[in-house]
Amino acid sequence: IAGITQAPTSQILAAGRRMTLRCTQDMRHNAMYWYRQDLGLGLRLIHYSNTAGTTGKGEVPDGYSVSRANTDDFPLTLASAVPSQTSVYFCASSSDRLAGTDTQYFGPGTRLTVL
Amino acid sequence: QKEVEQDPGPLSVPEGAIVSLNCTYSNSAFQYFMWYRQYSRKGPELLMYTYSSGNKEDGRFTAQVDKSSKYISLFIRDSQPSDSATYLCAMISGGSNYKLTFGKGTLLTVNP
Numbered sequence: 001i002a003g004i005t006q007a008p009t010s011q012i013l014a015a016g017r018r019m020t021l022r023c024t025q026d027m028r029h030n031a032m033y034w035y036r037q038d039l040g041l042g043l044r045l046i047h048y049s050n051t052a053g054t055t056g057k058g059e060v061p062d063g064y065s066v067s068r069a070n071t072d073d074f075p076l077t078l079a080s081a082v083p084s085q086t087s088v089y090f091c092a093s094s095s096d097r098l099a100g101t102d103t104q105y106f107g108p109g110t111r112l113t114v115l
Numbered sequence: 116q117k118e119v120e121q122d123p124g125p126l127s128v129p130e131g132a133i134v135s136l137n138c139t140y141s142n143s144a145f146q147y148f149m150w151y152r153q154y155s156r157k158g159p160e161l162l163m164y165t166y167s168s169g170n171k172e173d174g175r176f177t178a179q180v181d182k183s184s185k186y187i188s189l190f191i192r193d194s195q196p197s198d199s200a201t202y203l204c205a206m207i208s209g210g211s212n213y214k215l216t217f218g219k220g221t222l223l224t225v226n227p
Binding site: 004040041042043045090092097098102103104105106107108109 | 123149151156157158159160161164203207213215217218219220
């Protein structure tokens with residue numbers, strides 16, 4: 001069982017380019033999340049999905065979009081990348097977002113540099 | 116005041132030392148408390164989970180919650196170089212107002 005996989009591991013991107021970060025989980029979790037982690041700012045939630053077919057905005061959603069066509073996959077798209085989107089991006093999943101005892105499991109991350 | 120405060124460190128200790136990591140919070144709605152460990156260039160991994168005031172032990176690790184003081188701690192006994200990582204506290208306010216909030220993390224180095 002792999003858990004959560006993310007691709008690519010790292011990427012350097014020119015500003016203005018479109019980029020999709022991929023995330024796949026094999027735990028049959030209902031909920032999935034995208035975070036960015038920046039020095040001094042910690043983990044910040046970008047978007048989440050309670051279940052396949054639904055998505056919601058987190059703390060810092062501007063400039064990002066997500067889709068959840070099925071249970072396993074939760075891609076994050078940067079339509080037109082800007083240097084402020086340089087960060088480490090983590091995908092996470094959990095069994096049931098609205099359960100008080102729910103815990104999140106994280107992928108290995110994607111390091112994105114926008115020049 | 117931020118909802119969750121965590122001293123970023125860095126904290127450097129000799130091998131074998133007892134380590135104390137702490138977070139304070141301001142939101143009384145937080146009901147569930149977690150500690151995540153994050154090694155360099157890796158994703159966070161769940162280390163400890165508690166939901167009530169008091170202590171919970173798991174091997175060399177003890178999580179402590181004091182809801183009256185809005186203060187949580189993680190103690191590491193007999194610290195090892197392999198414990199060197201960033202430790203993040205996290206808290207959940209449950210029910211219809213579900214929200215998971217992370218502290219910014221404390222960088223710990225255990226020197227052999």
